[in-house]
Amino acid sequence: MTAEPPRGGRARVAVLISGRGSNMAALVYAAKARECPFEIVLVASNDPEAQGLELARAEGIATFAHSHKGLKRAEFDAILDGEIRKAGAEFVALAGYMRLLSPEFVAGWHGKMLNIHPSLLPKYKGLHTHERALDAGDTHGGCSVHIVTAELDDGPVLGQTEVAILPGDTPDTLAARVLIAEHQLYSRVLAEYVGRV
Numbered sequence: 555m556t557a558e559p560p561r562g563g564r565a566r567v568a569v570l571i572s573g574r575g576s577n578m579a580a581l582v583y584a585a586k587a588r589e590c591p592f593e594i595v596l597v598a599s600n601d602p603e604a605q606g607l608e609l610a611r612a613e614g615i616a617t618f619a620h621s622h623k624g625l626k627r628a629e630f631d632a633i634l635d636g637e638i639r640k641a642g643a644e645f646v647a648l649a650g651y652m653r654l655l656s657p658e659f660v661a662g663w664h665g666k667m668l669n670i671h672p673s674l675l676p677k678y679k680g681l682h683t684h685e686r687a688l689d690a691g692d693t694h695g696g697c698s699v700h701i702v703t704a705e706l707d708d709g710p711v712l713g714q715t716e717v718a719i720l721p722g723d724t725p726d727t728l729a730a731r732v733l734i735a736e737h738q739l740y741s742r743v744l745a746e747y748v749g750r751v
């Protein structure tokens with residue numbers, strides 16, 4: 555395998571989080587490979603207490619945190635948008651970002667914003683995905699990376715990983731295994747995507 559840095563520099567990516575940030579961490583670690591075609595230039599959160607911010611800071615990545623409380627959605631998103639553009643980001647990766655985005659924000663990043671969702675879309679948009687897969691008697695759960703559009707969890711799917719459901723799985727045990735798949739899927743799909751748009 556060659557380990558050349560990408561020609562023409564790396565694509566600059568901002569990651570938005572609201573909590574733990576394990577998918578953000580997976581992207582940060584993937585970007586440490588010499589041949590990775592993207593770099594993480596900003597980690598931003600709508601929750602100044604988000605656990606992932608500390609990890610990003612320790613990795614030397616610029617962070618921005620601002621509570622959305624008391625602000626209209628479009629107002630908050632305009633602040634966020636300004637920070638992302640100031641950081642020179644060309645792409646946005648949502649990684650456990652738990653706020654609905656305003657139509658203006660989504661339009662401004664059309665085709666340049668990805669999300670990871672813990673189900674095999676189009677199944678189980680929204681919350682409680684693992685519980686819903688188990689209740690339905692599905693043989694597999696999984697995760698999807700998709701382009702963000704105005705509709706929640708609805709844009710074109712770029713990649714998916716199926717994860718077999720085991721007898722005795724609970725939403726938590728299934729979520730833990732799907733998370734392993736998420737961490738691999740997101741960096742792979744993002745790398746492919748920034749290379750072709």
Ligand code: GRF
Nearest residue numbers: 574575576577650670671672
């Ligand atoms: C992940 O399961 C992701 O798919 C979903 O929210 C969770 C965030 O986890 N959108 P983390 O913050 O990346 O650890």
